[in-house]
Amino acid sequence: MKADILLGLQWGDEGKGKIVDVLAPRYEIITRFQGGPNAGHTIEFDNKKFILHTIPSGIFNPDTINIIGNGVIIDPYIFNREIENLRSHHIQIGDNLLISRKAHLILPTHRMLDAAYEHAKGNAKIGSTLKGIGPTYTDKTARLGVRIGNIDRQDFLQLYQELKQRHLTIIQSLGLDYHNFQIEGFTLEDYEEKWFSSMDSIKAIRKIDSEYFINQCLNNNKTVLAEGAQGTMLDIDFGSYPFVTSSNTITAGVCTGLGIAPSKVGEVFGIVKAYATRVGSGPFPTEQDNEEGKKLREYGHEFGSTTGRPRRCGWLDIVALKYAIMLNGVTKLFMTKADVLNTFPSIKAGVRYNYAGQQIEHIPFEASYEKLEPVYKEFKGWQSDISGIRNSAEIPARLADYISFIEKEVNVKFGIISVGPDRNQTIIL
Numbered sequence: 001m002k003a004d005i006l007l008g009l010q011w012g013d014e015g016k017g018k019i020v021d022v023l024a025p026r027y028e029i030i031t032r033f034q035g036g037p038n039a040g041h042t043i044e045f046d047n048k049k050f051i052l053h054t055i056p057s058g059i060f061n062p063d064t065i066n067i068i069g070n071g072v073i074i075d076p077y078i079f080n081r082e083i084e085n086l087r088s089h090h091i092q093i094g095d096n097l098l099i100s101r102k103a104h105l106i107l108p109t110h111r112m113l114d115a116a117y118e119h120a121k122g123n124a125k126i127g128s129t130l131k132g133i134g135p136t137y138t139d140k141t142a143r144l145g146v147r148i149g150n151i152d153r154q155d156f157l158q159l160y161q162e163l164k165q166r167h168l169t170i171i172q173s174l175g176l177d178y179h180n181f182q183i184e185g186f187t188l189e190d191y192e193e194k195w196f197s198s199m200d201s202i203k204a205i206r207k208i209d210s211e212y213f214i215n216q217c218l219n220n221n222k223t224v225l226a227e228g229a230q231g232t233m234l235d236i237d238f239g240s241y242p243f244v245t246s247s248n249t250i251t252a253g254v255c256t257g258l259g260i261a262p263s264k265v266g267e268v269f270g271i272v273k274a275y276a277t278r279v280g281s282g283p284f285p286t287e288q289d290n291e292e293g294k295k296l297r298e299y300g301h302e303f304g305s306t307t308g309r310p311r312r313c314g315w316l317d318i319v320a321l322k323y324a325i326m327l328n329g330v331t332k333l334f335m336t337k338a339d340v341l342n343t344f345p346s347i348k349a350g351v352r353y354n355y356a357g358q359q360i361e362h363i364p365f366e367a368s369y370e371k372l373e374p375v376y377k378e379f380k381g382w383q384s385d386i387s388g389i390r391n392s393a394e395i396p397a398r399l400a401d402y403i404s405f406i407e408k409e410v411n412v413k414f415g416i417i418s419v420g421p422d423r424n425q426t427i428i429l
Contacts, residue, residue, distance in 0.1 A: 001221045002266030003214070005254050007228030009324035011278040013304070013311060014271040015336030017041025019416065020057035020227050021423050023269075027225040029217055030058030031067035031210070033257030034247040035229030036106060036136070037078040038129040040304065044421045048089060054079050055086070055097065056227050062092055069210050069226075070102035071247065071257025073136045074148065075111075077191070080198035099202065100210035101149030104140050106132040107160065108191045109167035111183045116171045129280075129304075137246035139163065148207060151199065211259025218264055226254045232324035240368050243282025251328040270330035270412070272321060274338045274402075275347075277311040279304050285372040286350040287314040300340040315348040315376065318409050323363050325410050333407075334416040338399060339425075344381040347402065350374030351409070379405070387420045392429050 006023070008014040021043045024030060037053040043060060044050075050060070054074055058064040068074065083093050110132030118130065139145040144166070146159050153159075171178045183191045217224060232238070234245045235253075247253060251268055254260065275296055278284045287293065289312075296302065296313035303310055324330070341347055352359045354373040355366075363372075382396035389395060395403075395417070407413055417427040 001218045001223065002264050003218060003224040003226050003254070003258070003260055004267040004269065005226045005228065005251055005265060005328075006269040006271065007249065007251065007328060008231030009233075009270040009272045009321055009328070009330070009333075010231045010276050010317075011233045011282075011284070012229075012231040013040075013277050013279065013302075014231060014273050015042075015418060016228065016271050017043045017052060017057045018336065018418060018421065018423060019269070019271055019334050020225065021045070021060055022416070022426050023225060024058040024061035024064050027058065027064060027223045029065045029067060029214070029222055029224045030056045031069050031214065031224065031226055031258060032056050032072050032229065033069045033226050034071040034249060034253045035245065036073035036131060036133050037075050038131045038133045038245065039229035041227075041229070042421070043423070045423045049421075050086070050089070053082055055082055058225070058227075059086065059093070059097065060091060062096070064096065066097050067208070067210055067214065068097075068099045068103055069214075069258045070100040071253065072100070073104045073106050073133065073140075074099070074202070075106040075132065075195075076198040076202055077195045078131075080201040083201050095206070098206050098208050098210070098213070099148055101147065101207045102210070103148045104136055104145045105148065105150075106136045107146065107163060107167070108183060108188060108195050109164045109171075109178075110135040110139070111191075112171060112178060112181050112188065113167050115181060115183075116174050116176050116178075119176065120174050134246045135167070148202065151202065214258055214260060215264070218260070226258060228253070232327060233320060235327075238327055240282045243280065243368070265329075267331050268329050269332050269334055269415070270325060270328060271334050271336060273316070273336050274341050275300075275316055276314050276320075277302050278314075279309055279311050283367055283369075283372070284312055284314060285320075285353060285367075285374045286317045286348075286376075287312050292344075295344070296340065299343070300337055315350055315374075316406070317350045317374065318406070319350060319353060319361055319363060319374075321406075322361075322410050325412055330412050332415040333410070333412050334418070335403065335406075335414055336418040338417055339385075339387045339419045341381060342385055342387075343383060345383060347379045347381050348376040349379070349402075349405070351377050377405075387425055389419055389427060390424075392417075392427055395427065
């Protein structure tokens with residue numbers, strides 16, 4: 001058996017959580033392979049809305065085992081709040097949730113460092129979620145990190161204190177007084193208290209050597225779905241650097257984030273919005289900083305599920321989509337938020353860029369710091385409410401034309417069209 005992968009093909013916020021929730025009954029195991037609480041996967045059903053930051057989106061299916069893989073980083077305080085919220089809605093948390101011993105911990109001072117680095121950058125800030133993601137991954141690669149498997153060691157407090165002091169020294173070297181920093185409205189002392197008191201939630205969850213566990217499951221013909229966070233264009237290597245996240249968000253990240261071989265990768269499902277959004281700084285060629293962008297934001301409720309920040313909105317970028325499909329080896333596309341375009345009389349898609357006096361169909365190295373001017377193809381909108389459609393035969397002709405155009409451009413077929421936030425508002429093609 002091979003592991004299937006589901007990941008975002010844009011700048012994150014593509015609606016991965018909903019699609020994982022829809023697919024969950026098909027899989028025995030769903031596992032996160034990278035990222036941390038900077039992710040915000042939204043799932044809606046039965047008039048309830050949940051936002052998951054660390055826990056895989058298969059948690060709502062009682063028959064699915066959910067694994068937090070070694071490539072994920074965990075803040076115990078945020079993790080504990082997530083568990084408490086789920087349990088308050090009678091969602092089962094027990095043997096169906098496992099954590100890799102090799103996953104790294106986000107310390108309170110990681111979050112302080114994140115804020116200090118952003119402050120020090122001034123106008124050059126990248127738009128961090130301030131969840132401590134970058135500093136935690138930095139310590140991981142510098143071989144300084146504290147891992148889940150360290151929690152039960154007798155020298156855990158010593159490891160914690162040594163890393164904390166290193167962070168405080170760095171903050172002071174930036175000319176900042178860490179005593180005046182607050183994390184989610186708390187002082188460092190308060191946050192530490194909540195952080196350590198939240199550790200009981202992690203201690204109560206079964207820890208595993210996830211690389212052995214997952215490979216054994218595959219050898220036993222268990223069905224596995226790897227759930228990505230953020231999006232391809234935020235990949236640390238292939239995204240719009242330096243305006244990226246700190247992990248590999250692409251298919252290759254599954255191998256290092258779970259410990260499976262490339263030969264164990266099966267289907268690759270790529271999620272793409274019917275338009276495009278981005279949170280934070282960085283290039284966004286098809287951004288519409290105008291009334292159309294405002295309409296997309298308003299109709300799509302485009303505000304970060306983790307930060308609450310308004311998302312930048314624009315048209316679909318075919319060049320970036322082709323790039324993401326190439327990097328990930330996408331075998332099937334899933335479109336989300338098609339219903340957001342219901343009232344638009346015309347819809348656009350960027351098919352090429354004007355750059356350095358010529359039209360190009362690739363993303364040049366300079367794209368991170370030089371503006372690319374998109375060349376658009378325009379489509380007539382369907383101007384009808386599609387949120388109640390469940391059968392592909394009922395899809396409006398103009399939406400079908402839009403879907404067909406994208407499929408021909410990227411040479412990959414769509415398998416799902418999402419027409420609303422609820423798990424039931426889904427068309428299987």
